[in-house]
Amino acid sequence: MHRGKMKTELEDFEESMRREINAFQNPKEGSKRPSRSVPAHENTKPGQSASSYKTGHLVKLAVRTKPLELDSVFEHHSTSISKLEAQLEAEKAAKKAGYPIIGHLIEIQRL
Helix, strand or coil, rough: HHHHHHHHHHHHEEEEEHHHHHHHHHHCCCCCCCCCCHHHHCCCCCCCCHHCCCEEEEEEEEEEEECCCCCEEEEEEECCCCCHHHHHHHHHHHHHHCCCCEEEEEEECCC
16 A cells, blocks of 8 residues: 555646656746746736746845945846756846846845
8 A cells, every 4th residue: 555655646646747847848938937938027027926837946145336335135036947057047137137236146046
């Protein structure tokens, strides 16, 4: 009996992973996920739910416009499954949005 339960859990996990991979590789036209070409100001904004996205990472960076300014939090949603690539995309988006100084990485949350 225990072996049958484990097999069912494994099948459920495999099915879930197949759905996630298919959703990542074949996004629907009307989905809320932005493509990589979406401008930085259209990325995840404060107050927007990150749960509306299915795959990728939510990256939070400490950014500044001036050297002696307090850090601000910049959030960027990346569809990349790589943490490093997601961080690099977020840094590029922050610079494009007018934050020339990237302080440090606050958090990378997997979606």
